[in-house]
Amino acid sequence: MNVISTDAKLDALKQVPQYKLQAISRLEKLLAMSGEEKRREIERKLAEQLKYAFRNSEYYRQHFGEAGITSEEQLSPDRFRDLPFITKADIRNAYPWKLLAGSMADVGRYAESTGTTGTPTSAYFSRNDWLENNVFVGYRLLDMFTPDDVVVIAAPYELSIPAQDLERIFEMIGPTTIACGVLNEVCNWDRLLHIIEHVKPTALVCSATRALLIAETAVQMGLDPVKDLSIRKILNIGETANQPKSKKISEVWGAEVYNAYGMTESCAMGISCKHGHIHLIQERYYFEVIDPVTKQPLPQGEVGELVITSLSNQSMPLIRYRTNDLVCISESGCPCGDRAPILEHYGRIGEEIRFEKEQVAISYPKLEEKILKCESYDKFFKVELDAESFEIIADLKPGYTIDQFRDEMKEQLPLSIHHRFTARTFTPYERARLLDGLKNSLKPFGKLFSQRTVQA
Ligand SMILES: [Zn+2]
Structure with missing residues (x-):
């Protein structure tokens, strides 16, 4: 004692x-x-x-x-x-x-x-x-x-x-x-x-x-x-x-x-x-945004990797820590009056659909944003992808058809990847399984995107 x-x-x-x-x-x-x-x-x-x-x-x-x-x-x-x-x-x-x-x-x-x-x-x-x-x-x-x-x-x-x-x-x-x-x-x-x-x-x-x-x-x-x-x-x-x-x-x-x-x-x-x-x-924290490939600082307003440096951490200072998060930082012109810069988060580096041939990459949160912007979309979706294509399985609001959802998505996706995209609605079994999977996940967002199993 x-x-x-x-x-x-x-x-x-x-x-x-x-x-x-x-x-x-x-x-x-x-x-x-x-x-x-x-x-x-x-x-x-x-x-x-x-x-x-x-x-x-x-x-x-x-x-x-x-x-x-x-x-x-x-x-x-x-x-x-x-x-x-x-x-x-x-x-x-x-x-x-x-x-x-x-x-x-x-x-x-x-x-x-x-x-x-x-x-x-x-x-x-x-x-x-x-x-x-x-x-x-x-x-x-x-x-x-x-x-x-x-x-x-x-x-x-x-x-x-x-x-x-x-x-x-x-x-x-x-x-x-x-x-x-x-x-x-x-x-x-x-x-x-x-x-x-x-x-x-x-x-x-x-x-x-x-x-x-x-x-x-x-x-x-x-x-x-x-x-x-x-x-x-x-x-x-x-x-x-x-x-x-x-x-x-x-x-x-x-x-x-x-x-x-x-x-x-x-x-x-x-x-x-x-x-x-x-x-x-x-x-x-002191915030920098860098090009994740060249590691050079990017001008304000461009999307890149967030790098943070703590300003007063005693036990675990972080000096130029590459967070692996894609962000955009811009000056605040916000009506709330806070002059602190504004951060937009685009998800983690590597969590994206990417088609090299068409030079198109869309982060998962950006793809989610496009899905949620569709008037026909209702509550939950799932994206299944492989190297060649991706499919969005989505809930639709009553009165809308999958063709309407597909058209709305195509309007937002670059023309060059339209042939790589398909859409359909859930079967009741698939939807129940998705919700179960989300409920049992610590980080449910990641479960909305999955790599298709390749058939042997
Ligand atoms: Zn504000």
Whole structure:
């Protein structure tokens, strides 16, 4: 047993509120800054983070050393773009603790990726990192949630970050949370729907595909999500949600829809405003967009790979981390008044239909967006593809024919690949199987696209 004085114990308990107050005071200063002052502050934090990583992380000293950077002086911001990237593979190879900077005693959170796209990777945050993130995200979520809200969190808890992150934030800003999780025995689909029907929550946090799936399950149980259920706010996390998908979710639930962007390694990096734009949280990360092939920076407004650098991470600094996410970042002209740049997420690199001969590549989220834009399309779809062609199997609204859907899709697809595309509707068995598969998946979006099995 520890021998520790009463004063020391009380001081230990005061640490968390003190960290929070420090983060709030930093936020307050940033909010009072002009655009130019903020840009300079971000540059200062960037320089500080590079030096911190060099001083406190064996991993980064070695990593920079391999690129010929052997002293702190060589880490000046004007040479930032000479710094080598780190990739998902580097993070995987550093599993579990090689990226640790500073003291293990400072680490407050440890998480792992789901491993749906390979071997898991680890991520860790100091209490300071974690609480600062809570404060910066909480400030934004206050635009959406009030203490009167009762929020169902139907996102993974085990080993994960977003659900726990949001819980801590909700604790600060007031709503009641109900931790339902996903894919667990205690709160299965029946229990989740029972809670939504009887406890009467006002808000739902889950991935976009799951939001549609929960509504569809309610319909199959004879409930009308708009008339019979009370959810009027939905925050989508963990998956790309384009505008037509947000609109669809809004319609089926009769709810306002918001989106958050982030990853296990980073916590949240962007939150959407009431106009549906995801504004970047520039106070915690420095964002670059590069051409994934040449690795050269792209001008603002072009689609490329997102590269992030943390500005104040203590336990796991991320320096020029290639996220493997395709994005477009543009200046904010948003009527909400937030000057932070706007991010559009186009999915993960490699998750696309690609026909080399026609030089056409369409990311899965972009293809989904095209499907959802069709007037004839109703609720769920599945894309089956192989090297030569792709087929969209889709629900249609009553009164529409598959020919109408096919024509609407063709209008949106490049002419050169029309011969590679077919469309049809589900058989009842196929549709039931798809919904079952989605319900049993941690990341249902990926299940909407599948490679056709090649017949031997
Ligand atoms: Zn906005």
